[in-house]
Amino acid sequence: MTDQFTLARLGAPGEEIPVVRHAGRTLDARSIASDFDPAFFASNGLARVADALGSLPGFDAGTLRVGAPIGRPGKIVCIGLNYSDHAEETGQTPPVEPVVFMKDPSTLVGPFDDVLIPRGSVKTDWEVELAVVIGSTARYLDSPEEALAHVAGYAVSNDVSEREYQLERGGQWDKGKSCETFNPFGPDLVPASQVADPQQLGLRLWVNGEARQDGTTANMLFSVAHVIWYLSQFMVLHPGDVINTGTPAGVALGIPGNPYLRAGDVVELEIDGLGRARQGMVQA
Template sequence: MTDRFTLARLGDEGREVPVVRVGERTLDARPLTADFDGAFFAADGVARIEAALGELPELDAAEVAGLRVGAPVARPGKVVCIGLNYRDHAEETGAALPAEPVVFMKDPSTVVGPFDDVLIPRTSTKTDWEVELGVVIGTTARYLASPDEALAHVAGYAVSHDVSEREFQLERGGQWDKGKSCETFNPLGPVLVPAADVADPQALGLRLWVNGTPRQHGSTANMLFSVAHVIWYLSQFMVLRPGDLINTGTPAGVALGIEGNPYLRAGDTVDLEIDGLGRASQKLVQA
């Protein structure tokens, strides 16, 4: 049986190196690919990594420890998000349960590393948190016949933080994209876990803390629309291409739904994790 592995990218922003994590070891993936991008996934990259694990050179642990962790996927072609996909989150925000997935887009340049700072936009007073299961597409999906076909198109899963500015999203003309596309508003990672190593994407616990205080504690079992349904549904309206990222919604516990609305401020720290996918942490700073 092949050792379980995950994909990561290390190094300064814009100069990340693709690596493979196998236990405590970090392997250099550059003999196989220049980066973990759409072209890599389109060329069956995850399977090629698995086949080459015994041949990839190991990187020095001390050197690796000092490197920044980037997002595990480079330059997603698009980031597609699903809103109100947990019953408890819809209820806490006073929204009606959707009959179909609520779809909006997020600027792909918002994707940053899992430990990078998150910038609070100028004039913002309602910057909010949302832990989400991120799904990375591995093969092109268009007009899928049913949800049964959907998961075969997934390359892997990652922790995704769909940071939101609620005033921009809900009070400034009704355009959700405006409250979702601010700079640094999508930390991703620390790793991409191959789809084959996630037995059931509908059985993952999600948790988030703000300054050490638990705020979100949910499970993907409570999604209104499953990962498979979401991929199938989206494929009826757009082509999902290798390297695209789908944010699948957040459980209850966001600032918008808490009495007093304790929105994020400069100096706050957000920690988040998903079962089997790792843990991330970001500091909030003023743009």
């Protein structure tokens, strides 16, 4: 369909320019958005982009860096153990309610940016995930059936994790999830209206060209709609907030020999219809 579009942000970190990808062209969106940030989503920004598609000027992307397709979110909420095969490979019982943890919003980086292996880390791991960006405030939703109306769009997310920090150092999971650069995101944000069914998307990830994860969102224990409804009972989900919805089997933690990431490794990941990303690992 000619009215389909995606959102992207191009430029150096902190200087990203909001652009729209439409009909094979890159369009400059600065006339209608200073950034694709929480204020943009709160002000019905996607509808304004759709209305302006015919008038947005072209943009020469050149060799500009691809940033995360949204500005820093107010929060990143993550769902753990949301695929039964992943729970099994990590030796944990599938949960009866969603496992919820938070991730520092400053971890969000571009889809092709380097990921920093933390100093002293020997257990840095990968996780391909379907990310949800909230488009309108969700609080105390009455049912999961209401939830998807609050989604702005979807993106590819790598919920990078340090397993020793997460599981062996006491406390909560957050400190194994919030190291700098630990959430590569994008390349694009695909509006929810262009994703027919978020529970029918294939997710794949490779490390140094070797396939590690190959799953489908059909195997989520708790659907996207259920997760949004559930979270809304405990916190307010604001426009621009991100939800990482869990990862299928195939992480280093669950593979014999535990081939954790090292400096020089390359991770590639993709989700059907949402694009492909690539990150190199470097030492912090």
